[in-house]
Ligand code: ADP
């Protein structure tokens with residue numbers, strides 16, 4: 001599903017963010033990415049959704065080599081990856097419905113399908129009654145559920161979640177985790193960077209620890225392993 005072969009990333013200012021990562025993630029895995037601030041977690045995630053390009057090495061997502069991708073294949077690969085952020089990143093001037101439908105319009109899905117599928121994912125995240133609301137009218141947890149609905153609306157093979165519970169209280173965070181687990185159970189691979197020790201140590205999954213741009217630890221049913 002995802003493979004990295006000797007991946008390096010040096011930013012233009014000379015910062016060595018990722019230094020020689022080799023990794024395989026199989027379809028349907030749920031992987032936590034942990035590690036200290038500045039270790040390279042976000043850079044690692046950004047390279048998977050092609051927000052950043054590696055300085056060296058190869059990255060494969062769903063069988064496509066991201067470094068040898070023909071331009072016409074880029075939209076296809078993009079729609080196979082849903083991304084969720086700590087700060088939700090919903091469009092404030094669009095309603096909840098429009099925020100989700102927009103992701104389908106972007107890939108030129110048929111209008112009828114857009115309506116059906118948007119309502120379907122709103123149902124899944126249990127926010128059908130908020131379809132006409134604007135993001136600012138929702139709680140943080142509700143906004144994140146909308147962001148998740150948007151991330152899954154095009155049926156991606158992979159969800160990349162960069163600290164999805166970072167701005168949420170513990171109870172709301174458990175609700176978000178239950179939703180991500182359900183999405184994973186339905187067949188979507190999930191890669192989640194997190195500082196949430198309690199979640200990692202309770203809902204046991206594969207844990208990859210990144211330190212100084214390298215994989216310091218890779219455990220099948222791992223623990224958080226840090227004090228913070
Ligand atoms: P983490 O997500 O683990 O906190 P990051 O991937 O954000 O780590 O950062 C890894 C290193 O790369 C840090 O030293 C950070 O300051 C640096 N870095 C991140 N983004 C950039 C950038 N756009 N330009 C230069 N350096 C960056």
Ligand code: ADP
Nearest residue numbers: 170171172173174175176177178179181202203
């Ligand atoms: P609901 O959304 O059904 O009201 P939540 O999912 O928010 O409930 O969870 C309520 C409480 O149950 C949380 O505060 C948390 O302590 C606990 N909880 C929920 N899911 C888990 C889980 N997967 N592992 C451990 N505790 C959980």
